[in-house]
Amino acid sequence: xxxxxxxxxxxxxxxxxxxxxxxxxxxxxxxxxxxxxxxxxxxxxxxxxxxxxxxxxxxxxxxxxxxxxxxxxxxxxxxxxxxxxxxxxxxxxxxxxxxxxxxxxxxxxxxxxxxxxxxxxxxxxxxxxxxxxxxxxxxxxxxxxxxxxxxxxxxxxxxxxxxxxxxxxxxxxxxxxxxxxxxxxxxxxxxxxxxxxxxxxxxxxxxxxxxxxxxxxxxxxxxxxxxxxxxxxxxxxxxxxxxxxxxxxxxxxxxxxxxxxxxxxxxxxxxxxxxxxxxxxxxxxxxxxxxxxx
Numbered sequence: 001x002x003x004x005x006x007x008x009x010x011x012x013x014x015x016x017x018x019x020x021x022x023x024x025x026x027x028x029x030x031x032x033x034x035x036x037x038x039x040x041x042x043x044x045x046x047x048x049x050x051x052x053x054x055x056x057x058x059x060x061x062x063x064x065x066x067x068x069x070x071x072x073x074x075x076x077x078x079x080x081x082x083x084x085x086x087x088x089x090x091x092x093x094x095x096x097x098x099x100x101x102x103x104x105x106x107x108x109x110x111x112x113x114x115x116x117x118x119x120x121x122x123x124x125x126x127x128x129x130x131x132x133x134x135x136x137x138x139x140x141x142x143x144x145x146x147x148x149x150x151x152x153x154x155x156x157x158x159x160x161x162x163x164x165x166x167x168x169x170x171x172x173x174x175x176x177x178x179x180x181x182x183x184x185x186x187x188x189x190x191x192x193x194x195x196x197x198x199x200x201x202x203x204x205x206x207x208x209x210x211x212x213x214x215x216x217x218x219x220x221x222x223x224x225x226x227x228x229x230x231x232x233x234x235x236x237x238x239x240x241x242x243x244x245x246x247x248x249x250x251x252x253x254x255x256x257x258x259x260x261x262x263x264x265x266x267x268x269x270x271x272x273x274x275x276x277x278x279x280x281x282x283x284x285x286x287x288x289x290x291x292x293x294x
Contacts, residue, residue: 008041
């Protein structure tokens, strides 16, 4: 099994389903509301565990009811939560609006996630023992950078999802092996809205890039090689909330198993396609048997 450590957020997703998202100052009537365990870190951990990875989650939840639900959800998916700390106060929440096209808008309130500012000896030991480290940007940047540098010092490959997008310090980028932005994040990071050109700019900072393009698939680029565009499976999207995290977690498992990039991307794309056909984030993530059968 692929040994994966995820340092990241755990949020309770508060999801409203609407025909269309409201504009500024506008109120619309929703048709449904759901409370779903989420957070980019937890989502990637669940996706990787369901895909067959041996996953350890590093982060924090609060002392509210959401905290225990978030921990239980991870454990039920097979994620090791020994390093998921409980801190006084509320857990993180994400307030999500999903429209009839499956598109979403999200406001994240960090809560307990904001307490993760550094790594203790146990967290550093877990990172050092991993095969892969998955990072996102819903935790304080200091902890994200410390984890990446710890991984680099021990030869552990780091995959970074730069979301929510923000300027990336050079000491973080120096420790990242694979960067996976979506097309909007790639544009924000480079100032370029053409994916091929954006990828070349990002390759000045990291050795490999995958830019996810939604229904158009994803673009893989590496230093010294030709970029490759991989198409996405054609499906009808119900909710795209967890698609990116499903792709990243599943891709990490495939790469950890030694699969080629084309095979790994195809497998991860199948998992993301399965995810968007169901509502919710972690609740819609497929298991390995479902991905293999797709």
